[in-house]
Amino acid sequence: MKLSIQLHLAGLSLSNTVSILEIFGVERARSTVHNWVHKADLQPESGRSPDHVAVDETVIRLNNEQYWLYAAVNPETNELLHTKLEPTRTNVIARSFFAKLREKHDVDTAVFLVDGAPTLKDACQRHGLRFQYEKHGNRNTVERVFREIKRRTSSFSNCFSNAAADTADDWLRSFSFAWNQLI
Structure with missing residues (x-):
């Protein structure tokens, strides 16, 4: 689950993420990976003090x-x-x-x-x-x-x-979390 979330947020499409999982013998639908990303509720950390x-x-x-x-x-x-x-x-x-x-x-x-x-x-x-x-x-x-x-x-x-607006907003927060992990 964690690997699929990381792969998708790092830039792979849902289809490509599912294909990578299959290499490891894990078969999941694209919708399953999509749901995992949204249920993870990832958000950028709070408490920053930029200049x-x-x-x-x-x-x-x-x-x-x-x-x-x-x-x-x-x-x-x-x-x-x-x-x-x-x-x-x-x-x-x-x-x-x-x-x-x-x-x-x-x-x-x-x-x-x-x-x-x-x-x-x-x-x-x-x-x-x-x-x-x-x-x-x-x-x-x-x-x-x-x-x-x-x-x-x-x-x-x-x-x-x-995609509903709430779903896109959730994805954008998850993307923000992943972006901050990769920089």
Whole structure:
């Protein structure tokens, strides 16, 4: 079970993960491996205190619907601090994302690196957090994470097919855990 979770989160498709298990004489369905990953409820560790936090959002597709993936990354370590999948992009949602990030980590003295998104700037201001506009440089760490997530979903046309939002959000948290283990 542990090996299959690790293999899938490290980048293998469910089919390829099942094929590897068969080499060891273990026969499991793709749905079984999928369920193991979600039931493991893996999440990034809390309690980090980074000096800088790169924050961004990007569009992720669930079936034919558009969702917004919010992510916070420590640019010094490339560690994913927090992710959240939301059906829309608003000031209220961005503020909620920052509130959860602040609950999980000691980021009140960090400098937040944001792009031109008004929702992210508003959330920083509402929480009294220092931020700076940065289009490249350290903020690129969050872009690398987004590229990897999109690469992992490219076999589904950059879409989580037949997945509910909660399932995709669970997978993204598990991916965050695995990402942090591999960096």
